[in-house]
Every structure is written in structure tokens, then in C-alpha cells.
Amino acid sequence: MQFRFPTFLLGLGAAGVVSAQVQELYQEGPFALRVKGQASNSSIDGYLSWYNLQGLPAPTFISYEPLSNPVVGNSSFEWYFNYTGLVQYKGHEVGFLLVNPTANTTTPSPYHGQPLDISYMSNSNVGIALLGIGGAFDAGFDADDKTFSTSEFDDSTYVPGVPPEYSQDLGYYNWAVCWQLSGTYRQTLSWITFGKPHNPTCELVNLLRVGL
Ligand SMILES: *[C@@H]1O[C@H](CO)[C@@H](O)[C@H](O)[C@H]1NC(C)=O
Ligand SMILES: *[C@@H]1O[C@H](CO)[C@@H](O)[C@H](O)[C@H]1NC(C)=O
Numbered sequence: 001m002q003f004r005f006p007t008f009l010l011g012l013g014a015a016g017v018v019s020a021q022v023q024e025l026y027q028e029g030p031f032a033l034r035v036k037g038q039a040s041n042s043s044i045d046g047y048l049s050w051y052n053l054q055g056l057p058a059p060t061f062i063s064y065e066p067l068s069n070p071v072v073g074n075s076s077f078e079w080y081f082n083y084t085g086l087v088q089y090k091g092h093e094v095g096f097l098l099v100n101p102t103a104n105t106t107t108p109s110p111y112h113g114q115p116l117d118i119s120y121m122s123n124s125n126v127g128i129a130l131l132g133i134g135g136a137f138d139a140g141f142d143a144d145d146k147t148f149s150t151s152e153f154d155d156s157t158y159v160p161g162v163p164p165e166y167s168q169d170l171g172y173y174n175w176a177v178c179w180q181l182s183g184t185y186r187q188t189l190s191w192i193t194f195g196k197p198h199n200p201t202c203e204l205v206n207l208l209r210v211g212l
């Protein structure tokens with residue numbers, strides 16, 4: 001099995017081990033992230049901003065703002081993309097999203113910024129997107145600037161006793177905006193692991209990179 005590169009590169013994979021070699025990462029940004037409901041009757045159309053609860057630098061939470069334009073010059077609307085250049089999906093770089101690019105990622109760590117990761121609940125297929133929680137969720141942008149995620153394995157294909165093969169061809173667009181307890185109870189970016197969202201407030205969205 002190959003290393004899932006973000007956790008490996010962040011030195012967060014093995015307990016207490018910070019990788020000795022600092023991997024050079026490419027960075028793009030800042031850009032804005034637009035969320036647009038997929039259903040024709042969806043009310044979701046706006047941008048994502050990030051915020052902290054007073055006195056708490058992490059986790060950093062994500063807010064859906066029903067705006068027709070991102071607020072230019074407000075860093076809460078500024079997003080970045082880090083990638084190694086070593087992993088692609090259909091020719092598009094795979095890396096991760098982050099905000100706050102000068103903040104310490106963890107201490108000690110040679111990396112800066114707060115990567116986006118998904119936090120899962122034990123009783124739902126709807127995960128909450130959070131920033132700066134220690135991991136990073138694989139992501140990239142296709143030719144239409146739509147954000148995808150990837151996975152190396154698909155457990156629906158598993159056969160007893162036969163180890164599955166690593167794949168670079170598994171891409172997903174399972175973003176949603178849902179009412180969630182995330183800092184406060186509000187509409188936030190979410191990820192549906194599989195099937196119909198367990199949370200009835202979820203609306204499936206396209207997550208789009210938009211220039212600032
Ligand atoms: C959109 O229409 C579908 C099908 O009629 C319905 O199930 C859904 O609740 C509607 N969504 C919204 C956000 O109104
Ligand atoms: C930036 O945008 C956020 C989210 O809308 C808002 O809470 C904050 O007050 C804005 N900051 C400035 C300096 O305007």
C-alpha cells in the first residue's frame with residue numbers, strides 16, 4: 001500500500017514521528033470557494049468563509065454565506081491548494097485545501113496553514129468539514145474547477161482473502177451544505193460518504209474554485 005501522502009507528509013501518520021525530510025509542496029491561491037446547489041430547486045448559492053471561536057485558534061470552522069460574490073480583501077474568504085505533484089486523478093493534481101497559510105499547522109511541524117479534513121460521526125454518513133484538526137482530505141480540481149476527492153480503495157469490491165489493489169481512478173464529488181453542529185449550529189460544508197444523506201437538511205452542491 002502507498003502512503004496517503006497528506007498525512008504522511010504532515011508527519012501526522014505515525015504517533016510522535018515528524019518526518020525528518022521536509023517535502024516541498026506546491027501551493028496555489030488565494031482563491032474563493034463557491035458552493036452551488038445541484039438540484040434545480042436548491043437554495044444554496046454562495047461562498048465559503050472560515051472562522052474561529054473566540055480564543056480558540058483550532059479547530060477552524062466553515063460557514064456558508066449566501067452571497068453573490070466573495071468579499072475581496074477579507075482573508076476569511078481566501079483558500080489555498082497544496083499538492084506534491086506526485087499524485088494525479090485523471091491528469092489533475094491531488095492535494096488538499098487549506099486556509100490561514102502562515103499559521104503553524106501543528107507544533108512542532110515544518111508546515112504552515114490549516115488543512116481541510118472531514119470529521120465523521122459514528123451514526124451518520126454525513127461528515128463535517130473542519131480546518132486544522134491534524135489531517136488532510138484528498139482534493140483537487142477538474143477542468144471545470146469543480147472540487148473532487150479521491151480514495152485509493154473501494155470496499156464494495158472486496159473479496160474474502162484477496163487484498164484489494166491500489167487505484168488512482170476513484171474520484172468523488174460528494175459535497176453538500178447541511179445544518180450541522182460545527183462551532184455553532186449553522187449551514188456548513190459537508191461530505192456524504194455514500195448514499196442518501198442521513199441528515200435531512202443536506203443539499204448536494206458543486207464546490208467550485210473561483211478566482212479572487
Ligand atoms: C426539491 O424538490 C425535491 C423533489 O420534489 C424535494 O424532495 C426537495 O425537498 C426539494 N428541495 C428543496 C431545497 O426545496
Ligand atoms: C470577513 O468576513 C467574515 C465572514 O463574513 C466576517 O465575519 C468578518 O467580519 C469580515 N472581516 C472583515 C475585516 O470585514
Ligand SMILES: *[C@@H]1O[C@H](CO)[C@@H](O)[C@H](O)[C@H]1NC(C)=O
Pocket residue numbers: 103104107108
Ligand atoms: C509556531 O511554532 C514555533 C515553533 O514551535 C513557535 O516558535 C512560534 O511561536 C509559533 N508561531 C505561532 C504564530 O504560533
Ligand SMILES: *[C@@H]1O[C@H](CO)[C@@H](O)[C@H](O)[C@H]1NC(C)=O
Pocket residue numbers: 024025026027082098105110111112113114115
Ligand atoms: C503548503 O505549501 C506551502 C508552500 O510550499 C508550505 O509553505 C506549507 O508549509 C504547506 N502547508 C502544509 C500544511 O502542507
